[in-house]
Amino acid sequence: MIGVLTNDGQKLFDAVLFGSFVVSCPVLFIVCIVYSCYILGYTALTGVGVYLIFIPIQLGLAKLINTYRWKTILITDSRVRTMNEILNSVKLIKMYAWEDSFEKKIADFRKNERKELQKVSYVQNTNSSTTSIIPTIATVLTFIVHTLLGLKLSTSEAFTTIAIFNSMRFCLALMPMSAKVLAEAAVSLKRLRVNSSLCPANGIHYYSQSNMI
Secondary structure (H helix, E strand, O other): OHHHHHHHHHHHHHHHHHOOHHHHHHHHHHHHHHHHHHHHOOOHHHHHHHHHHHHHHHHHHHHHHHHHHHHHHHHHHHHHHHHHHHHHOHHHHHHHOOHHHHHHHHHHHHHHHHHHHHHHHHHHHHHHHHHHHHHHHHHHHHHHHHHHOOOOOOHHHHHHHHHHHHHHHHHHHHHHHHHHHHHHHHHHHHHHHHHHHHOOOOOOOOOOHHHHO
8 A cells, every 4th residue: 555655646746747848848839939930931830840740649659658557557456456465365375275376366467567568668669769850850851941942041040940949859758748647647646536435534444354365
C-alpha cells in the first residue's frame, strides 16, 4: 500500500510540475509562428506546416504510451496483490505444496509486465527520435521553398529561423509529455480514491483467511 501511494504521489507531483506546459506551449508555438513569418515571410509557413503535421503523430504516440502504461499498472497491481496474498498465506501454501503453481503465476505476471514495459520503451524512443528530426526537416523544406521562389535569404534570417524552429521543437517535445503526465495523474487520482473508499475509517484493512487463499 505504501508503494502504491508513493508511486501515485509521484505521478501527481509530476502533473503539478509539467502540467502547466499544456497551456504555455501552445502560446509559445503561436509566438514562434508569428515571429518566423515576420523574419522570413510567408515561406516560413512551410516549416510550420511540417510541425502541424507531426503534432497529431506526437499526440497519438503519447496516447499509445498512456494505454501501455495503464496496462502495465493493472498487471503490476495484480502481481503485488498476489504477492501479498502469498506472503500472508505462506504457511498454508507450504502445507499443501502450492509453491510451483504460485511461482508460475508470478512469473507470468512478470513476463506480461515486461512485455508492456518494452512496448512503452519502443514508443517512447520513436517519439524522441521523431521530435529530434522535425526541426531539421522543417528548416530544410522551408529554405528549399524560399530559394525556389527566388526570394532573398540572408545569413541573419537563416540562423534566426533555425533558432525559432528549434524553439518550436521544445513545444513539440513538452506537449505530449505534459498530456501524458496529466493522464497518468488522473489515473493515479482515481486509484487513490478507490483505495480510500476501500479502507475503513480507522485506516486498517483486515482480510479474512478465505480471501487470502
